[in-house]
Amino acid sequence: TQLLEQSPQFLSIQEGENLTVYCNSSSVFSSLQWYRQEPGEGPVLLVTVVTGGEVKKLKRLTFQFGDARKDSSLHITAAQPGDTGLYLCAGPPDNYGQNFVFGPGTRLSVLP
Amino acid sequence: DAGVTQSPTHLIKTRGQQVTLRCSPKSGHDTVSWYQQALGQGPQFIFQYYEEEERQRGNFPDRFSGHQFPNYSSELNVNALLLGDSALYLCASTMGQGAYTGELFFGEGSRLTVL
Numbered sequence: 001t002q003l004l005e006q007s008p009q010f011l012s013i014q015e016g017e018n019l020t021v022y023c024n025s026s027s028v029f030s031s032l033q034w035y036r037q038e039p040g041e042g043p044v045l046l047v048t049v050v051t052g053g054e055v056k057k058l059k060r061l062t063f064q065f066g067d068a069r070k071d072s073s074l075h076i077t078a079a080q081p082g083d084t085g086l087y088l089c090a091g092p093p094d095n096y097g098q099n100f101v102f103g104p105g106t107r108l109s110v111l112p
Numbered sequence: 113d114a115g116v117t118q119s120p121t122h123l124i125k126t127r128g129q130q131v132t133l134r135c136s137p138k139s140g141h142d143t144v145s146w147y148q149q150a151l152g153q154g155p156q157f158i159f160q161y162y163e164e165e166e167r168q169r170g171n172f173p174d175r176f177s178g179h180q181f182p183n184y185s186s187e188l189n190v191n192a193l194l195l196g197d198s199a200l201y202l203c204a205s206t207m208g209q210g211a212y213t214g215e216l217f218f219g220e221g222s223r224l225t226v227l
Contacts, residue, residue: 004154031213042202043155048192050121050213088154092213097168098145098206101119102154 001025004103012109016078023089026070032072037086079110080099114139116205116219124225125193133188133222137205145185149200161186164207198226
């Protein structure tokens with residue numbers, strides 16, 4: 001069974017600070033996705049990382065996929081209140097299907 | 113372009129009752145998956161419908177059932193509700209069947225509270 005763990009569970013920081021959240025597994029994933037979910041909304045895809053060691057940047061967000069494709073990180077530079085939300089990592093199934101595995105999420109609060 | 117729409121947004125039921133949740137997929141999508149997101153947890157896969165048939169199922173009891181209609185919309189039914197069924201129920205739509213690593217398009221969810 002593929003499982004994803006995320007840390008920290010909660011993070012509260014001041015506007016302008018930098019932060020990193022982590023997504024780990026004991027299993028190899030062919031790719032990992034990061035979603036952000038705001039209160040009262042469904043998750044929205046931020047990025048998909050596919051190649052081991054890959055780094056992708058989305059404005060102030062930097063995503064990295066571990067060399068062994070078992071972990072990923074999300075780094076936010078100069079966080080803003082608009083970054084507040086639940087950050088979820090997700091991986092496609094290792095079988096023929098669409099039953100994605102999600103981590104429990106990191107709940108980020110950026111205070112002005 | 114209409115995204116994924118779900119109804120109702122919120123509902124309250126009592127233990128033992130039955131509930132039906134509805135989902136219309138994003139325009140052009142033909143596959144619907146349902147996820148349960150308990151408070152403080154990530155979404156958990158319930159099942160997926162394609163061509164009006166359940167194609168995959170997660171680790172959920174038979175009290176959870178579904179249906180897909182010819183227009184690709186879908187329903188999730190939960191019978192004999194338990195307190196532990198209280199959660200946000202998310203519908204995600206995609207295109208096609210089989211191995212998939214693309215984006216899941218989610219609706220805003222239906223928040224079910226069981227008293």
